[in-house]
Amino acid sequence: MKRWLPAWAGAPRLDPVLLVLLLLIMGFGLIVLYSASGQNMALVNRQAVRLGVGLLALLVISQVPPRVLRSWTPWLYALGIAMLLATLVLGVGRGTQRWLDLGLFRFQPSELMKLAVPMMVAWYLHPRILPPDWKNTGVTLGILLVPTLLIYRQPDLGTSLLVAASGVFTLYLAGLRWRVLFGFAGLAAAAAPVLWLVMKEYQRDRVRTFLNPEADPLGHGWNIIQSKIAVGSGGLTGKGWLNGTQSNLEFIPERHTDFILAVLSEEFGLVGVLLLMLAYVLLIARGLYIANMARDTGSRLLAGALSLTLFVYVLVNGGMVSGILPVVGVPLPLISYGGTSAVTLLAGFGMMMSIYGHRKFIR
Amino acid sequence: MIGNTSHRAIKDEYDEQRLFASRAWTGFTIIVLLMLALSARYVWLQIFAFDSFSTRSESNRVAVRPVVPNRGMIYDRRGRVIAENQPAYRLEIVPEKIPGKAAGLEALMDELSTLIPLDEDDRKNFHMSRDNYREFDSVPLKFNLNEREVARFAVNRHRFRGADVVPYLARNYPYGELLTHVLGYTGRLDADDIASVDAGNYRGTRTIGKIGVEKYHEKELHGTSGFERVETNVRGRVLNVLERQDAIPGTDLILSIDVAVQRAAWEALGDRPGSVVAIDPADGSVIALVSKPAYDPNAFVHGISQRAYNEVLKAPGRPLFNRALRGGYEPGSTLKPFVGLAGLELDLVTPQTRVFSNGRFYIQGYDRPYRDWKDTGHGWVDMGAALEQSVNTYFYQLAMDMGIDRMHDYLAQFGFGSATGIDVPGEGKGLLPSREWKRAVHGEPWYPGETIIAGIGQGFNVVTPLQLSNALAALVNGGTLYAPRLLYAAKPAGTERAKRVAVPVTAQVAVRDAENWQTVLDGMDRVVNGLRGTARIIAEDAHFRMAGKTGTAQVYQLGADKEYVEEEVAEHLRDHALFIAFAPVEAPRIAIAVVVEHGGAGSRAAAPVARATLDAWLDQEVEREPLP
Numbered sequence: 002m003k004r005w006l007p008a009w010a011g012a013p014r015l016d017p018v019l020l021v022l023l024l025l026i027m028g029f030g031l032i033v034l035y036s037a038s039g040q041n042m043a044l045v046n047r048q049a050v051r052l053g054v055g056l057l058a059l060l061v062i063s064q065v066p067p068r069v070l071r072s073w074t075p076w077l078y079a080l081g082i083a084m085l086l087a088t089l090v091l092g093v094g095r096g097t098q099r100w101l102d103l104g105l106f107r108f109q110p111s112e113l114m115k116l117a118v119p120m121m122v123a124w125y126l127h128p129r130i131l132p133p134d135w136k137n138t139g140v141t142l143g144i145l146l147v148p149t150l151l152i153y154r155q156p157d158l159g160t161s162l163l164v165a166a167s168g169v170f171t172l173y174l175a176g177l178r179w180r181v182l183f184g185f186a187g188l189a190a191a192a193a194p195v196l197w198l199v200m201k202e203y204q205r206d207r208v209r210t211f212l213n214p215e216a217d218p219l220g221h222g223w224n225i226i227q228s229k230i231a232v233g234s235g236g237l238t239g240k241g242w243l244n245g246t247q248s249n250l251e252f253i254p255e256r257h258t259d260f261i262l263a264v265l266s267e268e269f270g271l272v273g274v275l276l277l278m279l280a281y282v283l284l285i286a287r288g289l290y291i292a293n294m295a296r297d298t299g300s301r302l303l304a305g306a307l308s309l310t311l312f313v314y315v316l317v318n319g320g321m322v323s324g325i326l327p328v329v330g331v332p333l334p335l336i337s338y339g340g341t342s343a344v345t346l347l348a349g350f351g352m353m354m355s356i357y358g359h360r361k362f363i364r
Numbered sequence: 365m366i367g368n369t370s371h372r373a374i375k376d377e378y379d380e381q382r383l384f385a386s387r388a389w390t391g392f393t394i395i396v397l398l399m400l401a402l403s404a405r406y407v408w409l410q411i412f413a414f415d416s417f418s419t420r421s422e423s424n425r426v427a428v429r430p431v432v433p434n435r436g437m438i439y440d441r442r443g444r445v446i447a448e449n450q451p452a453y454r455l456e457i458v459p460e461k462i463p464g465k466a467a468g469l470e471a472l473m474d475e476l477s478t479l480i481p482l483d484e485d486d487r488k489n490f491h492m493s494r495d496n497y498r499e500f501d502s503v504p505l506k507f508n509l510n511e512r513e514v515a516r517f518a519v520n521r522h523r524f525r526g527a528d529v530v531p532y533l534a535r536n537y538p539y540g541e542l543l544t545h546v547l548g549y550t551g552r553l554d555a556d557d558i559a560s561v562d563a564g565n566y567r568g569t570r571t572i573g574k575i576g577v578e579k580y581h582e583k584e585l586h587g588t589s590g591f592e593r594v595e596t597n598v599r600g601r602v603l604n605v606l607e608r609q610d611a612i613p614g615t616d617l618i619l620s621i622d623v624a625v626q627r628a629a630w631e632a633l634g635d636r637p638g639s640v641v642a643i644d645p646a647d648g649s650v651i652a653l654v655s656k657p658a659y660d661p662n663a664f665v666h667g668i669s670q671r672a673y674n675e676v677l678k679a680p681g682r683p684l685f686n687r688a689l690r691g692g693y694e695p696g697s698t699l700k701p702f703v704g705l706a707g708l709e710l711d712l713v714t715p716q717t718r719v720f721s722n723g724r725f726y727i728q729g730y731d732r733p734y735r736d737w738k739d740t741g742h743g744w745v746d747m748g749a750a751l752e753q754s755v756n757t758y759f760y761q762l763a764m765d766m767g768i769d770r771m772h773d774y775l776a777q778f779g780f781g782s783a784t785g786i787d788v789p790g791e792g793k794g795l796l797p798s799r800e801w802k803r804a805v806h807g808e809p810w811y812p813g814e815t816i817i818a819g820i821g822q823g824f825n826v827v828t829p830l831q832l833s834n835a836l837a838a839l840v841n842g843g844t845l846y847a848p849r850l851l852y853a854a855k856p857a858g859t860e861r862a863k864r865v866a867v868p869v870t871a872q873v874a875v876r877d878a879e880n881w882q883t884v885l886d887g888m889d890r891v892v893n894g895l896r897g898t899a900r901i902i903a904e905d906a907h908f909r910m911a912g913k914t915g916t917a918q919v920y921q922l923g924a925d926k927e928y929v930e931e932e933v934a935e936h937l938r939d940h941a942l943f944i945a946f947a948p949v950e951a952p953r954i955a956i957a958v959v960v961e962h963g964g965a966g967s968r969a970a971a972p973v974a975r976a977t978l979d980a981w982l983d984q985e986v987e988r989e990p991l992p
Contacts, residue, residue: 131380173391176383230424233409233417246425250597271410275403282399289388298375301384305391312395316402323405 015063016291016357022284023335023350027052029277030261030336036243037257037264037338044257044338051340055347062351067300067359070352074117074124078144081117084110085151111160112341114148116349118164119306122171127299132176141172156201159329163313170309171302174292207328224260227252229324232266239270257338259330262322281315281334284308291353294360304356307349426606427596430568433587434533436614438547438577440623441651441852446543447578449533452666453509454570455480455517456502459494461526473505476527479516482506485669489552496558504552504570508534508666532570535578535665539623541658542630545686546621546788546850548576549661565589574664577619577850580787584854587614613857620649620852628980629654629958632973638960639687639829642977645837645946645955648846648867650786651981652956653830655687689791692826693959697754698915698944699775699821701839701884704747706774707762708880715883718744721757727764727812734760734816751887752894754914756820763819768810771818772798777873778835778845780827785847785870786834794831797824822918833957836944840885840952843873888913889949899943899967902975908982912945912974914967917959938962943970947978954981 031045031052038044062070088110121144129137145168152161173182197205210222231247240246245267247253253263266274288308295301311334318333320326332342409417438447455476462468473482473490482505490505497503509517509529517529535550537543551574553566561572561582567589573579590611595604629640633656642652659676668676676683685691707713723741725734735756736742742755750758763771776782781796795801797818799810817823827835830848838845847868855862875881888911891897898914917940941963946952956974963969 128375130375131383170391174384174387176380176387227424229409230417230420232406233413234421236410236414236418246595247421250425250595250603252424252598266406266410271406274406274410278399278403282396285395286392289392293381293385293388298377298380301381305384305388309391309395312398316398319402320405323402323409325402325405 015060015354016287018287019284019291019350019353019357022280022287023347026277026280026284026335029280030333032242033261033265033268033336034257034338036245036268037248037261039249039251040243048338048340048343051343052335052347054340055344058344059347059351059354062348063354063358065355067295067297067303067352067356070120070355071124071127071299074120077113078117078121081110081113082148082151084108085114085148089151089154109341111148111152111155111157111164112345114152114164115160115167115310116307116345116352118145118148119167119171119303119310120352122168123299123302123306126171126175126302127297131298132178133172138172138177138181141168144168156204157330158200158204159317159331162329163310163317163331166313167306167310171306174302174305174309210328224254224328225324227254228260228263228322231263232323235267235270235273237271239266239268239273242268244268259318259328259332259337260322261337262318262333265336266322277336278315278319281311285312288353291357291360295356296359300356300359304353307353311346425595426593427602428591428593431590431592431608431611432532432568433589433611434613435535435550436585436587436857437616438585439616439618440621440626441619441649442622442624443618444623446537446539446619446621446623447547448536448538450536451531452507452534453514453529453531454504455506455509455513456504456528456530457490458502458526458528472524472527476505476524479520480506480509480513483669485667489667493552493554496553496555501567502528502530507552507570535571537661537665540660540662541683542623542627543621544576544658544661545655545688546576546619546626546653547661548578548788549574549664550578551664552667561586567591571665575790576788577617580789581617581851584615584617584856587857588612615857616855616862617851618853618855618862619850620644620651621653621850622651622981622984624984625977625980626652626654628652629973629977630656632976633960636960636963636969637681637687638958638963638970638973639691640956640958640973640977641688641829641833642954642956642981643833643837643846643848645841645952648834648837648844648848648869649852650848650850651954652977653688653788653850655685655689655691657681657683659683686790687959687961688829689786689788691828691959692792692794693829693940693942694823694917695821695825695827695832696915696917696942697756697820698832698913698942698957699825699827700751700754700759700819701888701913701944702775702778702780702835703759703762703766703771703819703821704751704887705839705880705884706771707766708747708883709876710766710770710774712765713747713762715747715879718746719750719755719758719761720744721755723757725757725760725816727816730813732813734813747883748887748890749896751884751913752890752898753896754891754898759819760816763815764812766815766819768797768815768818769799771815772796772801777871778838779831779870780825780835784830784834785868786830787850791830792828794828795824795826821915829957829959832942832944833955836946836957837955838873839881840946840955842878842881843875844869845871845873885911885949888946892945899971901967902971906947906975906979908948908978909950910945910947910975910978911949912943912971914965914971915942915944916940916965917942919962938964941965941967941969943967943974945971945974945978947982954978 031049034048035045122141125141125144126133133141145165149161149165152164210225227247231253234247245264247267248256248264253260256264285308288304292301292304292308295304314331314334317326317329317331321328332339334346335343435449437445440446459469462472473487476482486506490503494503514529537547550571553570553572557572558566565588573582573585588611590609592608593606594602595606596602625642629652638656640652640654643650663672721736721741721743723736723739737756742753745755745758775796781794783791783793802808802810814823818825834848847870849867851865853862853864892899892903892910892912894900899912903910919937919939941960943958946955956977958970958973960969960973
């Protein structure tokens with residue numbers, strides 16, 4: 002380690018590639034947020050503080066060895082389930098029960114599960130022989146289905162799908178046979194009509210709107226149409242920072258949260274979108290690389306699953322904003338305004354750093 | 365079987381690592397492919413569909429709004445404001461912005477009615493007028509909100525997407541019913557109106573002149589719409605004006621009406637239905653045009669309710685009916701000066717020709733008597749005396765000598781039987797009978813007796829008060845028949861001073877011998893100033909010398925041998941009292957026609973009204989004030 006750096010900076014736990022990519026994305030995110038919030042500096046500051054908290058969590062977690070993290074996992078998972086149950090009883094939020102008021106700040110337990118579920122699955126599969134057998138597959142499915150259903154009950158379709166996906170990805174990386182995976186996929190497709198029946202009316206509306214947004218351009222279709230107009234009118238190089246009319250004139254709904262990508266697309270154009278996509282792909286690639294370098298099964302599965310889940314975020318959000326996927330409440334990672342999501346994501350990257358720091362040095 | 369746990373009981377770290385690596389690679393490949401697919405979507409939106417979305421973004425951002433010109437003010441001849449614009453607020457809805465089609469609209473109106481009372485009329489009118497607007501136009505729902513309603517809406521505005529309270533200028537008529545039948549009023553623009561105007565110029569205009577001067581001079585009063593391109597946010601709030609072309613305000617109009625004279629005539633009529641029309645014979649400008657009863661035009665400006673309208677419609681005396689323009693009356697003896705002039709000019713009589721009146725006139729071979737109003741007759745009378753005393757026999761004889769067709773042709777030159785062409789829509793034409801007319805309309809031949817009574821303005825003759833005063837103006841000014849004008853001067857926006865507007869001349873009656881004309885005017889002078897004049901009572905204390913002619917229009921046809929006794933006839937069957945007059949005799953500045961319905965004899969009921977009106981006009985200190 003180089004002498005002139007402070008000791009903690011020289012600690013071998015931080016992956017510079019990951020860190021630089023994260024900082025680039027977050028910095029860009031704050032710039033876009035300033036415009037998307039209607040140049041609300043207070044709001045940008047709040048988000049910066051949250052990102053700072055997230056980075057702090059990243060730093061702390063990165064110093065904890067994966068072994069220790071794994072030993073905390075069942076407790077974290079149990080805590081998450083407990084909080085989800087508490088949310089159902091005491092939750093606050095607009096029409097849905099997602100938030101738990103912890104006095105100092107409000108917390109969204111479902112976000113915690115985005116970490117806890119892959120951690121728990123990895124914890125469970127870590128000592129087991131892979132690929133998992135029927136029993137282990139069944140237990141794993143149980144681990145991921147309980148929080149998924151609890152979150153779906155809130156109701157929060159987007160997060161529950163992401164949580165389920167993170168668990169499924171762990172199983173996939175653990176080597177679950179393709180035919181079993183396809184079997185699950187087939188089952189899911191068969192279950193779609195059932196899902197339609199148990200969906201809330203507003204969720205059905207979202208699907209209907211997705212299928213034909215022009216049917217009700219001022220009602221349910223409004224978000225998608227205005228978002229597409231924002232994206233399309235951005236063109237190749239965009240209208241320029243702070244110059245997005247769809248954004249400034251508030252035609253884009255949820256412009257600083259779920260639809261912030263529409264603002265980015267409008268002001269920075271295709272160039273901005275593609276650069277961001279590239280950054281995400283590099284982030285995912287680096288995550289998978291770290292996973293591949295991991296010292297043990299649990300770490301490998303966890304790092305891999307977190308990387309793949311990040312991709313789902315990007316795909317679902319990007320698809321929603323451009324009108325090729327239904328509107329589900331999935332934020333654009335590290336860019337959308339919102340505290341819990343950012344802190345959780347950064348904590349997840351902290352674990353990756355920890356795994357990176359304890360990687361195998363010799364293959 | 366999923367895992368081969370049966371023959372491999374211990375974890376193989378190397379195998380797991382390889383398996384993971386292969387899965388990770390597969391996963392990453394899928395990720396890259398899906399990312400490429402997502403990027404393709406953005407490429408399509410931002411490159412290939414850019415033009416279309418760019419246009420939609422621009423039309424989101426920019427709205428072109430009409431800038432409504434301020435309606436021209438209207439002044440009277442002396443510069444008094446008689447129609448003005450007052451700030452007011454109206455509630456408008458943009459149907460396109462209301463989600464849920466018709467049901468959504470109804471729900472919105474229900475919601476709105478908790479803040480601003482909306483009755484069935486308001487909703488009905490809204491739906492009717494919707495057809496005149498495009499879906500994205502703002503359609504007025506209720507006019508003239510009061511301050512509390514405006515405040516209540518302002519507080520709750522965020523709840524009502526697509527509805528807004530809009531300031532505008534509403535017409536106000538400070539003199540109310542006094543000028544209704546002159547000015548008319550403005551009201552809500554409807555489908556018929558839009559068909560008659562340049563729709564582009566009325567994009568933002570919500571009201572239009574419905575009747576009266578407001579309608580006739582709509583084009584000048586309205587002005588030219590401007591527009592502004594504004595940047596609006598999603599709630600339609602204007603953030604920025606990108607481009608603006610100002611509206612050209614409507615022309616201010618100065619009417620020839622003198623409110624003081626108008627009021628004098630109005631008050632002199634008292635409670636009796638009637639009409640007064642006064643014209644300046646020198647230029648054909650209308651000084652007063654009264655029709656009584658009338659109604660308050662301000663009630664119509666903001667859209668009158670059906671109930672209130674029915675009340676006006678059914679009110680006694682029919683206030684909606686413009687008697688000055690449309691009231692058809694038998695001219696009675698007020699026609700005698702014109703018949704007399706016809707006789708002189710056609711060489712049927714000279715000023716000195718005398719006729720003996722014994723109270724009864726017979727057509728040879730018939731035994732029906734045609735009476736004089738004085739049972740014993742007037743003795744030998746010439747033209748002057750015949751006019752002074754209103755001697756029927758003189759005119760019976762003259763009419764017989766003239767024949768109906770010559771009478772028709774001569775009187776037609778004074779505008780009888782045709783519209784005067786005044787600048788108010790909807791005037792009546794009256795009726796000037798002829799042999800041809802009777803055959804065409806009634807399919808009957810003309811009878812000699814009808815000629816006799818036509819000579820004293822009875823029978824088929826119908827005139828409007830406006831026609832009568834306009835004909836009189838031509839008689840006193842030497843034969844110039846104007847299309848009388850209420851519009852006196854106009855002051856287009858941006859000009860310093862108002863400019864006089866010429867009064868069009870309809871016809872010039874040929875003067876064969878000026879002495880003939882003077883004879884008739886002298887006869888009318890004797891009506892007021894002669895010893896035996898039928899209206900000599902009204903000359904008392906006048907500061908000017910006036911001349912006139914009384915008339916009585918029969919409402920109730922008496923049997924041939926019956927005598928009319930006013931007191932014995934029910935009021936609604938009593939004769940209409942007529943009077944025409946001009947003054948000063950030496951250089952006439954006003955020609956007036958008065959009708960008092962069921963007033964009885966012209967001298968008693970109508971002549972004092974004329975006198976009061978002439979006083980108001982001629983006794984004014986200032987003769988001409990500079991134009992406003």
